Amino acid sequence: MNRLNALVTLAAGASLLAGCATTTYAPPPSATLDYAGTNCAASPDLVTAISLTPDKERALYTVTAPAAAGCLTRTEGGDTPYVTFALPADHADKTIIVGAVLEPLRIQSPAVALLDREGRVTRTFSAEDYMYRGSVYSVQFRPRETEAYVLVTTDPARVGQRYDSIVVGVMTTTVSTGYGTSQWRSGTEQAQSRVFSWEGTIQVSVADSDTEEEGAQ
Amino acid sequence: MFKKLLAIAAAMTVTACASPYIATPYDRTTANVTTIALADDSLAPQAIAYEVASTGANFGLIGALVDAGIQESRKQAVNDALGTVQFDAETILERRITSTLTTQGYTVQTLSGDREKRDFLVSYPAAGSDAYLDIVVTEYGYMSSGAGQPFRPTVYAKVRLMRASDNTLLMENMILYNPIAPTEGVITLAPNPEYAFRNREGLLEDPTHLAAGLEDALVRVADTAAQLMR
Numbered sequence: 001m002n003r004l005n006a007l008v009t010l011a012a013g014a015s016l017l018a019g020c021a022t023t024t025y026a027p028p029p030s031a032t033l034d035y036a037g038t039n040c041a042a043s044p045d046l047v048t049a050i051s052l053t054p055d056k057e058r059a060l061y062t063v064t065a066p067a068a069a070g071c072l073t074r075t076e077g078g079d080t081p082y083v084t085f086a087l088p089a090d091h092a093d094k095t096i097i098v099g100a101v102l103e104p105l106r107i108q109s110p111a112v113a114l115l116d117r118e119g120r121v122t123r124t125f126s127a128e129d130y131m132y133r134g135s136v137y138s139v140q141f142r143p144r145e146t147e148a149y150v151l152v153t154t155d156p157a158r159v160g161q162r163y164d165s166i167v168v169g170v171m172t173t174t175v176s177t178g179y180g181t182s183q184w185r186s187g188t189e190q191a192q193s194r195v196f197s198w199e200g201t202i203q204v205s206v207a208d209s210d211t212e213e214e215g216a217q
Numbered sequence: 218m219f220k221k222l223l224a225i226a227a228a229m230t231v232t233a234c235a236s237p238y239i240a241t242p243y244d245r246t247t248a249n250v251t252t253i254a255l256a257d258d259s260l261a262p263q264a265i266a267y268e269v270a271s272t273g274a275n276f277g278l279i280g281a282l283v284d285a286g287i288q289e290s291r292k293q294a295v296n297d298a299l300g301t302v303q304f305d306a307e308t309i310l311e312r313r314i315t316s317t318l319t320t321q322g323y324t325v326q327t328l329s330g331d332r333e334k335r336d337f338l339v340s341y342p343a344a345g346s347d348a349y350l351d352i353v354v355t356e357y358g359y360m361s362s363g364a365g366q367p368f369r370p371t372v373y374a375k376v377r378l379m380r381a382s383d384n385t386l387l388m389e390n391m392i393l394y395n396p397i398a399p400t401e402g403v404i405t406l407a408p409n410p411e412y413a414f415r416n417r418e419g420l421l422e423d424p425t426h427l428a429a430g431l432e433d434a435l436v437r438v439a440d441t442a443a444q445l446m447r
Contacts, residue, residue, distance in 0.1 A: 060237065095239055097402065128444050134401035140242040165407035166369070168362040168397055170270045185270035187363020205402075207239040 028104035031197035037071030037079035049084040057211040067108045085150040091143040093210040099138025101201040108200025109158035115149040158196040237402035243388035252324045254344035256351040264358030266295035272364045304428040317443035367413040370434035371395040376442045
């Protein structure tokens with residue numbers, strides 16, 4: 001009986017607590033303005049590269065990953081977080097966008113390089129090549145025959161800089177009139193401010209212009 | 218006009234669930250292009266001055282008809298004001314892209330001839346260049362998202378580069394300055410906060426400032442188009 005009482009009391013207490021509990025939301029991560037890597041490697045680990053080959057042919061395949069999958073010692077000096085992606089073997093019909101997602105408060109400062117099968121750099125992009133494509137600050141390219149990996153590190157030159165933008169849109173509200181409903185459209189405008197960061201989220205989109213070809217991925 | 222802007226955005230874009238716009242990136246190393254012929258007649262003759270979610274348009278057919286009159290009157294007044302300062306959008310855009318491409322090492326010549334519609338040309342006149350650069354500004358001018366929101370410059374442009382010898386597409390992209398809809402895969406330029414006008418009276422107050430806002434937007438679009446060919 002004592003045990004039953006204890007269970008009832010526990011259940012009642014739990015339900016009371018549940019009634020009082022409030023959902024807590026974690027604030028979005030803010031910009032990382034300093035970076036001190038540990039166990040930094042001299043060259044990227046290509047074995048752990050994230051595959052950009054989908055399980056089946058898709059017109060668009062998107063992969064996201066944290067920018068800090070590992071730490072790399074830059075040839076220019078200093079350490080940088082990095083993440084690597086393995087390009088699809090059948091690359092001829094692919095168009096690829098690589099960049100940093102515009103998070104609520106931050107944008108990872110991307111530095112994208114393409115590597116060959118041995119990890120040697122085949123192509124880099126200058127600061128002017130990075131553009132805001134929708135919600136991704138990115139570069140766009142088509143892989144060449146010799147290119148096998150995408151390496152994304154952090155460009156320290158941009159870290160701490162602010163990207164301010166104004167986003168306009170239209171909001172539709174449905175109003176009940178008693179006889180029916182009508183829709184009221186009104187304009188919206190939002191000022192946004194983000195800071196370039198050492199860390200953040202990287203997004204890679206692979207567009208395939210020929211999903212019908214045989215035996216290809 | 219709202220439907221038109223959305224249709225333009227939708228044609229080039231994508232919302233989160235639909236297929237995004239897939240551009241064709243340029244690879245200068247393999248393209249082997251040094252001389253470019255720039256197609257003429259890049260812009261519509263008149264700028265827009267459009268309030269997207271206007272109050273009048275929310276009041277059925279009568280409201281929409283009244284709203285159309287208000288929108289057209291504002292557009293005419295803005296173009297009249299731009300005329301007083303000899304604003305020439307096409308010259309600004311074409312000169313800027315020509316000078317920027319020249320800086321990047323290209324030799325650029327400008328073709329002449331009007332477009333039948335605001336779209337890429339179907340064929341290009343013989344020019345003796347390696348490639349044709351075709352820039353089409355489908356809309357430009359001032360846009361407010363709705364009643365009470367400021368008018369800001371807006372430019373909807375698409376650009377492509379075609380190899381002259383075999384008509385191969387070398388590059389194609391969309392550039393939207395201050396778009397009304399989210400556009401995954403499309404190059405998006407945020408508006409310059411220096412150019413915001415509270416209403417029609419604000420737009421017409423200082424034609425020089427009015428023109429400067431459009432010039433600033435067109436230059437950024439031209440520079441972006443040139444950057445795609447670095």
